[in-house]
Amino acid sequence: MIKSAQTLASWFAQFGxxxxxxxxxxxxxxxxxxxxxxxxxxxxxxxxxxxxIWYRTTSNLPVLQKADEILSAVHEGVRLNFDGGLLxxxxxxxxxxxxxxxxDYRCAIIxxxxxxxxxxxx
Numbered sequence: 629m630i631k632s633a634q635t636l637a638s639w640f641a642q643f644g645x646x647x648x649x650x651x652x653x654x655x656x657x658x659x660x661x662x663x664x665x666x667x668x669x670x671x672x673x674x675x676x677x678x679x680x681i682w683y684r685t686t687s688n689l690p691v692l693q694k695a696d697e698i699l700s701a702v703h704e705g706v707r708l709n710f711d712g713g714l715l716x717x718x719x720x721x722x723x724x725x726x727x728x729x730x731x732d733y734r735c736a737i738i739x740x741x742x743x744x745x746x747x748x749x750x
Contacts, residue, residue, distance in 0.1 A: 663679060
């Protein structure tokens with residue numbers, strides 16, 4: 629699980645924002661940032677992978693621009709190789725993006741599906 633989490637965090641970091649596990653955002657973290665879940669399916673199945681892009685703004689524009697950038701990189705699916713395995717992210721075609729507004733924060737909730745191909749414990 630550790631290699632999967634590191635691989636996902638590294639991939640999301642390429643978009644220029646800090647990346648945190650959704651259950652582990654540090655106190656005082658300043659937006660913008662990305663939160664990702666700790667999800668790892670069995671190799672025979674896929675799991676829902678919902679990540680969030682957080683901005684402190686009153687406009688949806690920066691949130692939607694970053695969402696478009698990431699969705700464009702995922703495109704038809706992205707393969708993330710690591711020592712001992714492979715992760716595949718694909719866009720969830722049902723509801724890929726939703727916007728949530730809370731005070732002066734905007735959050736894009738993006739739904740992907742994740743496949744993990746490696747032995748348990750790698």
